[in-house]
Amino acid sequence: MKKTVLFGLAILGLALAGPGVIRGEGETADPGELHRKAHLLGRDAQRAVYQEDILEAFEAYSEAVSLYQEIARIDPGWRTDFVQSRIEQWGEEADRLGREIYSLPDGVVEIRPGMTREGRRFDEGRAGAARVRETGEDEYEVESFTVTVVREGPLKGAECSCPDYTYRGRKHNFACKHIWSVITRERLLQ
Ligand SMILES: [Zn+2]
Known part of the structure; x- marks a missing residue:
């Protein structure tokens, strides 16, 4: 129940952030301008960490990272090292904060880089990717078993029958x- 409330607040937070942050489709963005917005969001995030407002800090870092990702996409040559280090460092901060807010239900294995590749399952699974049939939102049938993907905030996980x-x-x-x-x-x- 608590998670639902937090998620609602997160949506509200994004809505309040308004058009200054979320741009319309097809609009050309200037890397310098995106950087200024991201920089301010980073400052908000640091202040929120100091005030122990974890959700606010998580949202601000996440938004800042997506702005730097946008810069890397539209102008890969723009202060490349700086942009990459912001994506990495603030991405790690967002991830750390996100884990304080969200968690996956018991019995669900987390999908993340570096997850355990046990035995031959990884190779066999990769080879059998074409057998996957989507049966619903985040629900799949693979060799008559059901795989369900679970999402909680920034976290992703799955379980299989x-x-x-x-x-x-x-x-x-x-x-x-x-x-x-x-x-x-x-x-x-x-
Ligand atoms: Zn299975």
């Missing part, structure tokens, strides 16, 4: 080959 996941993966926190198939098909690690 197969015996391998039910009796081993869930317990020891690794993905079965069906989950790997879905990760591969949906590019969930990118």
